[in-house]
Amino acid sequence: MASDILIIGGGFGGVWSALAAARVRERHGADLTITLVTPGDDLVIRPRLYEADPAAVRVPLERILQPTGVVRVAGIATAVDTGQRSVSVTHADGRIERSGYGRLILASGSALRRPDLPGAEHLFDVDTLAGAVALDTHLHALPARPEGSGRFTAVVVGAGFTGLEVATEMVGRLRALAGPAADEVRVVLVERAETLGPELGQGPHDVIKEAVEELGIEVMLNATVASLDAGRVRLSGGTEIPAHTAVWTVGMTASPLTRQVPGRRDPLGRLRVDAHLRVPESPQVFAAGDTAAAMADGAHPTVQSCQYAIPLGRYAGHNAAADLLGRPLMEFAPAPYVTCLDLGAAGAVLTTGWERSVKLTGGKAKELKRTIVEKRIYPPLDDLTALLNAGDPEGVWG
Numbered sequence: 001m002a003s004d005i006l007i008i009g010g011g012f013g014g015v016w017s018a019l020a021a022a023r024v025r026e027r028h029g030a031d032l033t034i035t036l037v038t039p040g041d042d043l044v045i046r047p048r049l050y051e052a053d054p055a056a057v058r059v060p061l062e063r064i065l066q067p068t069g070v071v072r073v074a075g076i077a078t079a080v081d082t083g084q085r086s087v088s089v090t091h092a093d094g095r096i097e098r099s100g101y102g103r104l105i106l107a108s109g110s111a112l113r114r115p116d117l118p119g120a121e122h123l124f125d126v127d128t129l130a131g132a133v134a135l136d137t138h139l140h141a142l143p144a145r146p147e148g149s150g151r152f153t154a155v156v157v158g159a160g161f162t163g164l165e166v167a168t169e170m171v172g173r174l175r176a177l178a179g180p181a182a183d184e185v186r187v188v189l190v191e192r193a194e195t196l197g198p199e200l201g202q203g204p205h206d207v208i209k210e211a212v213e214e215l216g217i218e219v220m221l222n223a224t225v226a227s228l229d230a231g232r233v234r235l236s237g238g239t240e241i242p243a244h245t246a247v248w249t250v251g252m253t254a255s256p257l258t259r260q261v262p263g264r265r266d267p268l269g270r271l272r273v274d275a276h277l278r279v280p281e282s283p284q285v286f287a288a289g290d291t292a293a294a295m296a297d298g299a300h301p302t303v304q305s306c307q308y309a310i311p312l313g314r315y316a317g318h319n320a321a322a323d324l325l326g327r328p329l330m331e332f333a334p335a336p337y338v339t340c341l342d343l344g345a346a347g348a349v350l351t352t353g354w355e356r357s358v359k360l361t362g363g364k365a366k367e368l369k370r371t372i373v374e375k376r377i378y379p380p381l382d383d384l385t386a387l388l389n390a391g392d393p394e395g396v397w398g
């Protein structure tokens with residue numbers, strides 16, 4: 001197997017890379033093969049994995065890639081050899097194949113770093129579809145457990161973006177499952193720092209604090225989990241919480257494939273790329289999504305998020321194809337930074353800019369959050385023109 005453009009990863013970065021490369025191929029009537037390697041059959045809408053029914057938040061890749069003529073290979077890339085310009089792929093049937101490439105786009109995402117603490121096997125997460133489905137299945141089994149044992153208590157570790165969304169949503173999820181036993185519901189948010197949402201800064205802090213109080217979430221600051229078992233969580237200070245559910249949300253690291261590409265990496269393990277999203281030390285390799293540390297503007301690197309993964313994909317796909325065709329490359333120019341944090345039944349909070357000024361709260365922000373995660377970050381399906389337009393680096397999305 002050999003491909004002019006080989007994309008590793010079928011998430012936001014990889015899918016939008018494929019659409020952008022297909023768009024350039026179509027515009028120039030070029031004869032380029034584009035292949036996307038990913039283990040699953042679906043684009044997983046990862047930002048929705050903290051919601052109830054996570055199994056539903058996925059989109060069949062076939063309906064995105066097939067109309068655009070992008071070849072999908074169901075497999076896992078295990079090794080990248082930039083000298084030979086090849087990638088080793090283990091196919092779903094166990095076959096191992098080396099695939100040559102003209103340009104490689106590394107879009108294999110990121111993963112949660114699970115802690116090494118006693119009882120860590122009892123920690124749930126919402127990092128992957130499998131993890132979120134395991135948590136959902138576990139939650140649905142709680143009503144059958146003994147009353148008063150902490151069956152409806154959940155400890156959420158980390159009060160960052162993901163931890164806040166998990167905790168605020170967990171209140172409603174547990175109440176719905178507990179029914180008449182709703183007064184047994186207890187959600188405890190454990191944060192190592194001395195403040196909620198430490199990386200979100202002062203801007204949205206008070207809105208978050210009010211929401212957490214409104215929902216009755218207990219907050220333990222300057223604390224972390226020391227150990228746990230199936231029915232109890234022990235905190236670093238010695239506090240024991242009877243809890244049948246513990247969710248770990250802290251510590252992301254870029255896909256280990258980034259270490260196989262000669263280049264410089266940032267503290268998250270992301271490859272440092274230039275303004276064209278190329279890895280300078282490995283000029284045939286571009287990176288997109290959570291594997292790429294690009295500059296979002298003159299002063300700030302991109303944040304691991306869909307809001308960057310989608311444009312990173314568009315520019316990387318465009319540039320990989322343009323590079324092969326000898327066409328001009330485009331400098332990465334994403335839209336200004338915003339965050340929209342879900343706060344469960346307490347609404348949401350929208351901030352703009354790197355100082356994260358609050359622009360919208362409550363129901364209006366919640367409406368916007370639903371529009372973003374249920375519509376804007378979904379690609380079009382089946383329709384070739386819409387799919388190719390979705391790959392336009394200068395187009396709006398959603």
Ligand SMILES: Cc1cc2nc3c(=O)[nH]c(=O)nc-3n(C[C@H](O)[C@H](O)[C@H](O)COP(=O)(O)OP(=O)(O)OC[C@H]3O[C@@H](n4cnc5c(N)ncnc54)[C@H](O)[C@@H]3O)c2cc1C
Pocket residue numbers: 008009010011012013014037038039040045046047048049050075076077078107108109110126127128162255257288289290291304305306307308309340
């Ligand atoms: C709970 C949660 C909430 C979030 N909320 C938000 C939010 O509100 N807003 C926001 O902008 N972002 C949010 N994010 C972050 C966002 O989901 C990620 O930044 C985004 O998914 C990154 O896209 P990606 O394509 O780089 O990675 P992914 O979407 O993770 O895709 C990576 C792909 O690579 C594949 N892959 C991995 N390894 C290999 C391999 N070796 N070979 C082949 N394929 C491989 C995977 O199977 C997957 O298909 C959230 C994330 C989580 C977990």
